[in-house]
Amino acid sequence: MSETKQPKLDLSNLKAGGFIKERGKDLFTIRLRVPGGRMSIPRLKKIADVADKFGGEFVHLSVRQSIELININYKNFDAVVEALGEKDQKVASCGARVRVPVACGGCEYNPNGLVDTQKSALEVDQKLFGTPTGHHKFKVAFAGCPFDCPKSATNDVGFQGAIEPVLDKAACISCGLCAKSCVPKAIVMGADNKPELTPAACIWCGDCVKVCPVSAWSVKKQGYTVRIGGKWGRNPLVGTLFATFLPEERVCEFIEVVLAWYKEKAEAHGRVRLGDIIIREGSQAFLDHLRVTFPENVVSSTIPPQVILTQVGN
Amino acid sequence: MQSIDLRGVSCPTNFVKAKLALEDLENGTTVQILLDDGEPVKNVPRSLKADGHKLIGLKQTEDGHYLLELVKQEE
Ligand code: HEM
Ligand code: SF4
Ligand code: SF4
Ligand code: SF4
Numbered sequence: 001m002s003e004t005k006q007p008k009l010d011l012s013n014l015k016a017g018g019f020i021k022e023r024g025k026d027l028f029t030i031r032l033r034v035p036g037g038r039m040s041i042p043r044l045k046k047i048a049d050v051a052d053k054f055g056g057e058f059v060h061l062s063v064r065q066s067i068e069l070i071n072i073n074y075k076n077f078d079a080v081v082e083a084l085g086e087k088d089q090k091v092a093s094c095g096a097r098v099r100v101p102v103a104c105g106g107c108e109y110n111p112n113g114l115v116d117t118q119k120s121a122l123e124v125d126q127k128l129f130g131t132p133t134g135h136h137k138f139k140v141a142f143a144g145c146p147f148d149c150p151k152s153a154t155n156d157v158g159f160q161g162a163i164e165p166v167l168d169k170a171a172c173i174s175c176g177l178c179a180k181s182c183v184p185k186a187i188v189m190g191a192d193n194k195p196e197l198t199p200a201a202c203i204w205c206g207d208c209v210k211v212c213p214v215s216a217w218s219v220k221k222q223g224y225t226v227r228i229g230g231k232w233g234r235n236p237l238v239g240t241l242f243a244t245f246l247p248e249e250r251v252c253e254f255i256e257v258v259l260a261w262y263k264e265k266a267e268a269h270g271r272v273r274l275g276d277i278i279i280r281e282g283s284q285a286f287l288d289h290l291r292v293t294f295p296e297n298v299v300s301s302t303i304p305p306q307v308i309l310t311q312v313g314n
Numbered sequence: 315m316q317s318i319d320l321r322g323v324s325c326p327t328n329f330v331k332a333k334l335a336l337e338d339l340e341n342g343t344t345v346q347i348l349l350d351d352g353e354p355v356k357n358v359p360r361s362l363k364a365d366g367h368k369l370i371g372l373k374q375t376e377d378g379h380y381l382l383e384l385v386k387q388e389e
Contacts, residue, residue, distance in 0.1 A: 173369075173370075173371060173372060175371075175372035175373065175374075176374070177355065177356065177359075177372065180356075181356055210360060211356050211359075211360060212360075213359035213360060213363055213369040213372050213382070214363075214369055215363075
């Protein structure tokens with residue numbers, strides 16, 4: 001075999017992950033990063049051009065919001081990376097790393113959004129994407145409100161936008177809409193025909209603030225409800241509550257503190273996801289670790305990540 | 315008093331109809347808008363408020379509809 005026949009490939013591209021061997025000979029899928037699912041139109045056009053030139057007849061939109069170029073011959077890796085403009089087109093990661101965060105549209109134009117999930121997803125992508133965990137993959141998701149379309153609690157760390165409502169009784173015109181709209185019935189109309197809030201029943205969805213025609217309800221506190229330890233796959237877990245009203249600007253710091261504990265506690269356990277480590281170590285130990293840095297946000301007690309029985313195998 | 319009857323009109327057509335009707339009125343006019351219970355009464359008042367109009371009342375009528383009272387305000 002002659003050396004000169006080998007295509008010259010920059011293998012550092014491969015190490016970052018995102019190049020996935022296909023069934024066909026010499027063919028690979030290249031998964032492109034789309035943090036939060038947001039794609040600028042110029043980038044979309046560029047990707048379409050590259051797919052047209054080097055790929056198969058379609059692209060695939062992955063379950064976690066990435067665009068996958070299909071049927072790329074490995075000899076074209078460098079050309080594809082070059083054509084995409086590598087700096088802003090880093091491919092998506094595989095393996096035991098922090099993955100590209102997913103997010104819904106958030107509050108920018110979406111009427112239900114309570115926080116800027118897109119900003120958070122972009123920040124996590126820029127600061128933490130690809131960080132090796134030493135153990136297993138690490139997935140992060142952002143939902144704009146408790147409707148939770150992105151299913152945040154099925155991620156290693158899931159963030160869900162939340163607001164705490166507060167009432168200006170004098171402004172209220174007693175229309176009753178807030179009580180009618182509050183799904184968990186945390187608001188009932190009192191004897192004075194003004195709303196009464198039971199804080200313990202509130203899920204921080206903000207529907208009362210949105211529905212009130214005279215802005216008698218407003219936002220007292222805002223941030224993320226944080227659930228940790230979720231995953232899907234063969235043995236699903238749903239993450240449980242570890243922090244409330246985490247300020248948006250502390251999201252990356254929070255994930256770093258979670259990762260530090262994961263790295264330490266998973267030592268010598270091999271390929272284990274965070275949720276299984278929490279079950280092994282006990283959720284109280286993990287709460288105590290988080291509370292050192294986030295005393296105002298970490299809840300006093302919680303339950304371990306919840307096992308979902310899939311009813312096949314044993 | 316001006317009144318706009320949006321009973322039986324679903325979202326978001328009711329809101330667009332209210333907008334069109336309000337466009338023909340003078341600033342400062344008080345208007346009554348009749349809305350269905352359910353999604354319409356949850357959505358239309360807050361959307362009209364977001365457009366800058368001043369909401370002054372919202373009451374359920376005896377037959378189960380809602381009567382919204384607002385003052386037209388153009389930004
Ligand atoms: C070279 C590394 C890897 C490649 C190329 C790869 C490929 C893929 C692909 C194509 C998907 C679907 C993604 C989507 O639709 O968004 C996926 C998801 C998934 N992968 Fe991998 N994978 C890799 C590493 C791993 C490893 C090491 C594991 C675990 C042992 C794993 C387990 C899973 C699971 C459970 C899902 C389900 C989706 C989810 O977690 O949300 N993958 N992988
Ligand atoms: S989670 Fe909330 S903000 Fe995000 S898409 Fe769903 S309803 Fe909208
Ligand atoms: S935030 Fe949601 S749950 Fe809480 S009182 Fe308002 S409507 Fe009810
Ligand atoms: S929606 Fe606003 S005005 Fe109506 S009862 Fe509730 S607080 Fe009062």
